[in-house]
Amino acid sequence: MTKILIVDDSALVRRVLGDLFQAEGDFEIAFARDGSEALAQLHAFQPDVVTLDVEMPRMSGLQCLDRIMVERPCPVVMLSAVTTDGAEETLAALEMGAVDFVPKPTGTVSLAIDLFAPVLVEKVRMAASARLRRTHRLTERVRARNRGRLEPRPQLPPRRPATEPSRDPSGQGLVIIGTSTGGPPALDTVLSGLPADFPWPILVAQHMPASFTASLAQRLDGLCALRVVEVTRPTLVETGTVYVARGDADMIVSKRRGELVVLPTPASPEHRWHPSVDRLVASAAALVPPKRLLGVLMTGMGNDGARTMKDLYSAGGRTIAEAEESAVVWGMPGELVMAGGAEVIAPVGDIADRIVRMVPAG
Missing domain, CATH: 3.40.50.2300 (Response regulator)
Structure with a gap:
C-alpha cells in the first residue's frame, strides 16, 4: 500500500x-x-x-x-x-x-x-x-x-545576459533539450552553466501546461547568461538565445527565406506528451545536418524523445542522456540509454560542461 x-x-x-x-x-x-x-x-x-x-x-x-x-x-x-x-x-x-x-x-x-x-x-x-x-x-x-529551528535559504543573485543575441549564421547548429518530471530544476542547473558566448541556439521542450511556460522562460532568463524566451509565434533562431516551447502545444523547426525559425503548432494527436520532444527533434533533423545537432534528454516520465534522439545518434548526431543517479525519474533518458542512443551519460551537474565541450566553438 x-x-x-x-x-x-x-x-x-x-x-x-x-x-x-x-x-x-x-x-x-x-x-x-x-x-x-x-x-x-x-x-x-x-x-x-x-x-x-x-x-x-x-x-x-x-x-x-x-x-x-x-x-x-x-x-x-x-x-x-x-x-x-x-x-x-x-x-x-x-x-x-x-x-x-x-x-x-x-x-x-x-x-x-x-x-x-x-x-x-x-x-x-x-x-x-x-x-x-x-x-x-x-x-x-x-x-x-x-x-530545532529553520535557517533562511541563501539567495543567489540573478545572472543577466552578457551579450546581445545575433542572427543565426549559415550552417549553425542546434542544441535540443527535452525534459518532463523534475525538469525545471534540471534546466536551472544546465542552462545557468552555459556561457553568454555559447555558439549554438538552444531549443527546449519541457512537458508543461501553456499557463506555466511563460513563467518558466522568465525565471530561466533571470538565472542564465543566455537570453531565454517562450515561443508564441514564428521566431527567427539566433545565437545567444534559448527557445522554450509553449505548453499544451508543440514546437517545430522550419525555414523561411533560407533561415531557421521555430514556431508553435497545435499538439499532435500522434504524440502523448506536449510539447513533444520527438516532434521537435524530427523537425530539426529534417533541416539541419546530424553533425550540427546535439540532443540532450533529461529527467522525465515516459519515453518522449528517446526514439528520435536514437535515430539522430545513428545518423551521426550527438546525444547526452542524464544519468540515473541524478534524474528524479529516469524514464526518458533511461529509454534513450537502453536503446543504445546515448553517446554520453552524465549527471545533471556535469551536463552543461559536456555540452560546451561537444559543441564546436565556431
Whole structure:
C-alpha cells in the first residue's frame, strides 16, 4: 500500500481526492486541513507521497513544503492554480524539492474530476517512486535537527545576459533539450552553466501546461547568461538565445527565406506528451545536418524523445542522456540509454560542461 497524505484547506477537495485514491484500492490515506496539521501528520503518518495545495491560509503551500523538505523529505505533488501567480509559485515549489505538480481544474473540482483524476493518479504513483536529491537542503536539515529551528535559504543573485543575441549564421547548429518530471530544476542547473558566448541556439521542450511556460522562460532568463524566451509565434533562431516551447502545444523547426525559425503548432494527436520532444527533434533533423545537432534528454516520465534522439545518434548526431543517479525519474533518458542512443551519460551537474565541450566553438 502507498501511504498518501492529502493536504488541502477545502473539505470538498479533501473528500473528492480521498474518494479518488480510495477507489484505486492500493492507497492508505490521511488528511490535513492546513500546513500545521500536515507537518504533524508528516511525522505521525509518515507518508510515501504528499499532495499539497499551493494556496492555504496561515501557512502557505510553499511554507509547508519548505518545512517538509527540511524536517522529513518525501515526494510532494503540488496542486496549483492555473494563473500567472500560481505558475510562479509552482516553479518555486519545484525548485524547493517538489517532484511534480497538477493544475487544479477551474470551477468545481467534483465536476472536473473525470479529466483531472487520471493525471493526478499517474503523477502521484510516479512521485511515490521518484528519486529525491539526497543533498537537497542537507545543511538545513542537519541544522534543524541540531538546533530545532529553520535557517533562511541563501539567495543567489540573478545572472543577466552578457551579450546581445545575433542572427543565426549559415550552417549553425542546434542544441535540443527535452525534459518532463523534475525538469525545471534540471534546466536551472544546465542552462545557468552555459556561457553568454555559447555558439549554438538552444531549443527546449519541457512537458508543461501553456499557463506555466511563460513563467518558466522568465525565471530561466533571470538565472542564465543566455537570453531565454517562450515561443508564441514564428521566431527567427539566433545565437545567444534559448527557445522554450509553449505548453499544451508543440514546437517545430522550419525555414523561411533560407533561415531557421521555430514556431508553435497545435499538439499532435500522434504524440502523448506536449510539447513533444520527438516532434521537435524530427523537425530539426529534417533541416539541419546530424553533425550540427546535439540532443540532450533529461529527467522525465515516459519515453518522449528517446526514439528520435536514437535515430539522430545513428545518423551521426550527438546525444547526452542524464544519468540515473541524478534524474528524479529516469524514464526518458533511461529509454534513450537502453536503446543504445546515448553517446554520453552524465549527471545533471556535469551536463552543461559536456555540452560546451561537444559543441564546436565556431
